[in-house]
Amino acid sequence: MNLPLRFLLTGILALFVAVGWLIVRPDILATYHYNQYVIALTHLLVLGWICTVVMGAMYQLVPVALETRLHSERLAKWQFVFQVVGVAGMVWMFWVWNMKQVGHFGSVLALGVALFVFNLVRTLLKVPRWTLVATAVTAALFWFSLTIVVGLSIATAKCTYDSAEQLSPTSILGAMIHGLRSVAGFMARFDQISAMHAHAHLGGVGFFVMMIVGVSYKLIPMFTLSEVQSHRRAAASIALLNVGLAGSFMTILLRSPWKLAFTLLMVAGLAVYGWELRAMLRARKRRSLDWGLRYFLTAVSLLAPLSILALVLSWPGLRLTAFTGQLENLYGFLGLVGVISFAILGMLYKILPFLVWFGSYGQEIGRSQVPALADMYSAKWQIAGYWMFLSGLMTTSVATVAANPLGVRAGCALLALSLATFAVNVGKILSHWLRPIIVPLNVKAPPCSPTTARSTAAPLGSLISAS
Amino acid sequence: MQDKVVRLDVREDIRRGREPFSKIMQTVAQLAQDESLLLIAPFEPKPLFAVLAQQGFSPSPKALPSGDWEVLFRRPTKTATSHSGADSPAATAHIVEVDARGLEPPQPMVKILEALAALPEDAELLARTDRRPMHLYPQLEQRGFSASSEEQADGSFATHIRRC
Known part of the structure; x- marks a missing residue:
């Protein structure tokens, strides 16, 4: 199987597991978020679903968007193994709260991440013409690496090092244990919850939001037939986001009242991004927006309420009460599910059909009749999925603020239904990979037209996915 | 002509x-x-x-x-009969142009590969695209074509495709 596809499908699987999990245990979201179950589930969502999909998409899109080739497919294959073993082990060990094993599996994951970052940095070094998208990708890789380092340091700080006394610091194992103990000592200076929040923010904003904003400047013009309207505006959004994030990481970690100032910088960056996004959409030549793009754009517009929430939560001297604790839950949920996951679902509707189509039919284009991209899945299911996702998001958000487990369960059920529609469509798309529909082209026949292929593609596709 | x-x-x-x-x-x-x-x-x-x-x-x-x-x-051609000559493969190496700009991916690739399938033996294809056609190159290679792309002043790309 094509390498990016492998990452995408593994990520999708993790998403299904995570949502199923929330339906069985809705209390996880309806209580304060500093407990082992929330942390296990969050890592399943963030590392298993979001991270894995983003990695797959980056292996696919970064070389294409930046007009070069991926440095090494082999490294990426190895990274896949580390990613799966690392995430599965970490989530399991968070669940049973064995921090030592979390650290071990986390190291396996980190090794994979190191391969990923190395591979992409080598790819970036070959880019013929440096662009803003390349800058955003570089920044995202940097913040991602830092997130992993901070995460592992937090895990290190939660372990004990009794064996250090019996081990000589000059032996290999001893040096490692002593080293880890001093990292733990260093981390003890910081408030544990602040360190966790700083870590989460660094990953969520630094890696995912940075990638969403960065690739928007390539993908939105490409899919809507438009152009970046102001390169200065686009550059300003990336710059503000980066400066804001650096400051916000430090101020969250140190519990500084300056946190608000840096939140404002990031919100300003997102506002400029929204401004440019609007300008690009207004200048588009393709008037109708397909539903994949609507998923993406709706998700991105949820950055507005998220920003307001961010400003409230970074208000100096905000007291932690049961209510503000729920607001923090809402912030995390809306960010990870509402913005990032929703945006990724939209992008998957663009990337996944293309990857399968290209793999199955690439060699047949111009030689046989091949289905059109839009015929590979059902738009009806896609639209139904959109509305269910949106209503599930709203229900879960309200129920989270009200700390109502029943409401969370209802909301998550809606989200799960939405994902079921997505699963149906993924099945339809994959059916083209399992059984390509290639109609031989008669020598005299006119070149393939999508409308002729449609009639054969749709019923066959639905038959296969239904079975 | x-x-x-x-x-x-x-x-x-x-x-x-x-x-x-x-x-x-x-x-x-x-x-x-x-x-x-x-x-x-x-x-x-x-x-x-x-x-x-x-x-x-x-x-x-x-x-x-x-x-x-x-x-x-x-302008109206002086020799109306030479019209059919333009399509005949006997003409000296001529260039068939495909404008795949203003199309949503992957339509540009489809359009170019379809034009390629109908390309006369001695002709070259000049494909115009909005972006550097990264997905096209491996397909061309597999089909025994070589390609070179140049960026144009307006930011679009012109790709010359010929048989190896």
Whole structure:
């Protein structure tokens, strides 16, 4: 199987597991978020679903968007193994709260991440013409690496090092244990919850939001037939986001009242991004927006309420009460599910059909009749999925603020239904990979037209996915 | 015979609110006797048809899937019989041009590969795209073609495709 596809499908699987999990245990979201179950589930969502999909998409899109080739497919294959073993082990060990094993599996994951970052940095070094998208990708890789380092340091700080006394610091194992103990000592200076929040923010904003904003400047013009309207505006959004994030990481970690100032910088960056996004959409030549793009754009517009929430939560001297604790839950949920996951679902509707189509039919284009991209899945299911996702998001958000487990369960059920529609469509798309529909082209026949292929593609596709 | 086609894309000018008329007339003035003008505009430029008819050009407009229009202005050929000659493979190495701009991916690739399948043995394909056609290269390689892309002044790409 094509390498990016492998990452995408593994990520999708993790998403299904995570949502199923929330339906069985809705209390996880309806209580304060500093407990082992929330942390296990969050890592399943963030590392298993979001991270894995983003990695797959980056292996696919970064070389294409930046007009070069991926440095090494082999490294990426190895990274896949580390990613799966690392995430599965970490989530399991968070669940049973064995921090030592979390650290071990986390190291396996980190090794994979190191391969990923190395591979992409080598790819970036070959880019013929440096662009803003390349800058955003570089920044995202940097913040991602830092997130992993901070995460592992937090895990290190939660372990004990009794064996250090019996081990000589000059032996290999001893040096490692002593080293880890001093990292733990260093981390003890910081408030544990602040360190966790700083870590989460660094990953969520630094890696995912940075990638969403960065690739928007390539993908939105490409899919809507438009152009970046102001390169200065686009550059300003990336710059503000980066400066804001650096400051916000430090101020969250140190519990500084300056946190608000840096939140404002990031919100300003997102506002400029929204401004440019609007300008690009207004200048588009393709008037109708397909539903994949609507998923993406709706998700991105949820950055507005998220920003307001961010400003409230970074208000100096905000007291932690049961209510503000729920607001923090809402912030995390809306960010990870509402913005990032929703945006990724939209992008998957663009990337996944293309990857399968290209793999199955690439060699047949111009030689046989091949289905059109839009015929590979059902738009009806896609639209139904959109509305269910949106209503599930709203229900879960309200129920989270009200700390109502029943409401969370209802909301998550809606989200799960939405994902079921997505699963149906993924099945339809994959059916083209399992059984390509290639109609031989008669020598005299006119070149393939999508409308002729449609009639054969749709019923066959639905038959296969239904079975 | 219509060997040479001069392309003029005025979509960008119109989008920026610039009047393309003088640019078009300038290009027409520079056309050699055997050259035609291929005009690409965001709408069907009907007023222009009468103006250029006075100079002996007849238009053949074509709507593009992107909603833009492509109009080929040519002077009537002196030898009407040589018309069929343009399609015959006996003609000297000629270039078939495919404009795949203004299409959503993967349509540009489909359009180019379909044109390639119908390409006469001795002809070359000149494909115009909005982006560097990264997904196209491996497909061309597999089919025994070589390609070289050049970025144009307007940011689009022209890719020359020939048999290896």
